[in-house]
Amino acid sequence: MNPATLDTDVSTNLKTTFALQRRHASAMALTTAADRIDRLKRLQQWVLSNEQAIQQAMYADFRKPAPEVTLAEIYAVNSELKFIIRNLKQWMKPQRVPTPLSMVGTTGYIRHEPKGNVLIIAPWNYPFSLMVKPLLAAIAAGNVAMLKPSELTPNTAALLKRMVSEVFPPEEVALFEGDASVAQALLELPFNHIFFTGSPAVGRIVMTAAARHLASVTLELGGKSPAIVDETASITEAAGQIAWGKYLNNGQTCIAPDYLLVHESVKAPFLDAFQKAIQRMYNPDGRGIEVSDSYARIVNRRHFERVRHLIEEAVEKGATVRVGGQTNEAGNFIEPTVLEGVTPDMQVMQEEIFGPVLPVVTYRDKAEVTQHVNAGEKPLALYIHSRNQKNINYFLENTSAGDTVINDTMLQFSHPHIPFGGVNNSGIGKSNGYFGFQEFSNQRGVVRRDFGTFKFIYPPYTDKVRKL
Ligand code: NAD
Numbered sequence: 001m002n003p004a005t006l007d008t009d010v011s012t013n014l015k016t017t018f019a020l021q022r023r024h025a026s027a028m029a030l031t032t033a034a035d036r037i038d039r040l041k042r043l044q045q046w047v048l049s050n051e052q053a054i055q056q057a058m059y060a061d062f063r064k065p066a067p068e069v070t071l072a073e074i075y076a077v078n079s080e081l082k083f084i085i086r087n088l089k090q091w092m093k094p095q096r097v098p099t100p101l102s103m104v105g106t107t108g109y110i111r112h113e114p115k116g117n118v119l120i121i122a123p124w125n126y127p128f129s130l131m132v133k134p135l136l137a138a139i140a141a142g143n144v145a146m147l148k149p150s151e152l153t154p155n156t157a158a159l160l161k162r163m164v165s166e167v168f169p170p171e172e173v174a175l176f177e178g179d180a181s182v183a184q185a186l187l188e189l190p191f192n193h194i195f196f197t198g199s200p201a202v203g204r205i206v207m208t209a210a211a212r213h214l215a216s217v218t219l220e221l222g223g224k225s226p227a228i229v230d231e232t233a234s235i236t237e238a239a240g241q242i243a244w245g246k247y248l249n250n251g252q253t254c255i256a257p258d259y260l261l262v263h264e265s266v267k268a269p270f271l272d273a274f275q276k277a278i279q280r281m282y283n284p285d286g287r288g289i290e291v292s293d294s295y296a297r298i299v300n301r302r303h304f305e306r307v308r309h310l311i312e313e314a315v316e317k318g319a320t321v322r323v324g325g326q327t328n329e330a331g332n333f334i335e336p337t338v339l340e341g342v343t344p345d346m347q348v349m350q351e352e353i354f355g356p357v358l359p360v361v362t363y364r365d366k367a368e369v370t371q372h373v374n375a376g377e378k379p380l381a382l383y384i385h386s387r388n389q390k391n392i393n394y395f396l397e398n399t400s401a402g403d404t405v406i407n408d409t410m411l412q413f414s415h416p417h418i419p420f421g422g423v424n425n426s427g428i429g430k431s432n433g434y435f436g437f438q439e440f441s442n443q444r445g446v447v448r449r450d451f452g453t454f455k456f457i458y459p460p461y462t463d464k465v466r467k468l
Contacts, residue, residue: 006181014146014182017174018117018189021144024171025116029142033089039139040088042167044081047074047132050163054128057155061127063297063331068249073128076414080133083416083433084140091140091437094446105452112441114142115216116192121183121206123198124150124299125252125354130220131160134195135173137436143193147175148183152299184209191215193440197254198222199352200377200425207428218429218439220254221422222352225381225401227257227409228369230391231265237407238385239273242358243281245383245409247336250296251356252303255381257409258353259342261369264362271338271360275323278336290333297332298355304332307355310348314339314359317346322360366391370398377425378402383409402426 047054051074058064058073094109118138122131131149138145147164149157157177164175176182180202187194187209196206197220210217227242229235245257262270282289289295298304308327311334315321319342324335334356342349342359349359363369373382382401386392392406402422403412412418419430429439456464 006178006185010176010178010182011185014176014185014189017146017170017176020171021117021146021174025114025144028144028172029114029116031142033092036140036142037085037088039168039172040081040085040136043132043136043139043163044078044085046163046167047077047081050159053159054156057159058127058153060155061124061153062250062299064249065294065296067294068296069128072126072249072413076126076129077132077136079414080136080416080433080436084136084437087434088140088437091434103447106447106449108445108447111444111446112141112437113444115440115442116143117190118143118145118193118195118440119148119186119189119191120145121148121186121194121196121198122150123254124152124156125249125254127153127156128160130197134197134218134431134436134440137431138195138440139173140437141440143440144171145173146186146189146191147173148186149175149177151177151179193217195431195439196220203427218421218431219427220420220429220431221380221425221427222254222354223377223379223422223426224258224352225255225379225383226259226261226373227383228385228395229260229262229266229270230366230384230386230388231263232388232391233266233270233385234387234407235266235269236273239270240277240280241385241407241409242383243274243277243336246358247278247281247295247356248410250298250334251307252296252299252354253410255403255410255413256354257358257381257383258379259349259359259361261361261363261372264364267360267362271322271340274338274358278323282336289335290328290331295336298334299332301329301332303355304329304334307334307353307357310351310353310355311337311339311357314342314346314348317343319343319346319348319359324356366394369395373399378423380422380426381405381409381412 055066055069058069094111097108120134161175190213193216194210195218200221203219203221229238282292282295319339322338322340324337326335337357339359378400380402382404384395384406405411416433419435420432421427421430
């Protein structure tokens, strides 16, 4: 974990690449929209011609189903690429701002200039899109970038390395594989901006390191994201949407519904519909979920044991397994699981689950919901399933979250006009489309004097100034 334990060759290579990129940063800053779009198109071409390799790498890493790779990795990257390519010229234009009366004789505008040397550190759960999407924004904004993928998905990391070396010269983009020790050695370097996606615990380490150089940060973190189902919700729809959001990528999604807050009057029909939704999605022919090729796996043995322990500890403390609960350590398989009778002292109600387990909490009064949510950290996502606008407003107005989807799940990640990200413990800063471009840009304010000067404000001060 200590950069001192890092191979000196690797450490020297990081420093040399950083210096190389620093020398090149000013040339990148001068690139036009057309230059940057060229680079983005080269990347797009690479992604489209390597679809199969991308799918194979993630299947090898944790049996991620190919259609999930297509949807949440390749489509996610390609649609963001298209959106940026379409809009970049407009985003890069200096933005005029209004001139207030007190500023008569001036014009003001905002220039988006690149932050410069940026570092992107990615997690393993969407190992392709969560590395490439920030990279697109970094390039669009005219930065040079060093990248560190997760060591838990080595096949995807190796593929990303190949992608970077085939598409970019090292003075523009360079990728370094390795574990936390590589990340920590990178964090020693004086980057201008650090974009980190991962756990809140490591987010704190990143922000502390950034503070040494006063680097700005984007932290895309995680936490416990609730799904609320009130007494007016469309039960079948909500069950399908929550089951999809929960079990996609085997529950290893930062914005997966972590636990359920369901009105007690609809709990029974909801859980019936939820169980049916699981069967429909993962066991349509009755051959068992373990043979489903639509169901991913827990990424490694350590996380498998962690999630299995969450179930076992909850059961020991009095929870009941309403659905699923079967595990098979050969292949890190955990069935889609629903836990009833959970209490706040159980770990499953304290930490981000990041696996296919849905604890169910019931409520009678909507104030119980907001008290429950507000007793914890501000979530990355909060899902509301309701057909009652007053209830929807109540939940929105009395909680805080990075993003909210009403009557569906997960849509915020791929909506190019929605700022994606968390708040405090679930994250700092936003990404997606223009928000990502802004995150990697310094918004430089420019005020130009066109005529006149406010000489009356100069000393010696007169009554005009005193009476302002
Ligand atoms: P993680 O924080 O363990 O690792 C993320 C990255 O940080 C990896 O590249 C890893 O090598 C590096 N790292 C690990 N320990 C480090 C250390 N001590 N110092 C420096 N770098 C270190 O996260 P993970 O397990 O890969 O991903 C799961 C977490 O990420 C969950 O909390 C999830 O909610 C969150 N996440 C958030 C988003 C989002 O967009 N907000 C997306 C995906 C995942």
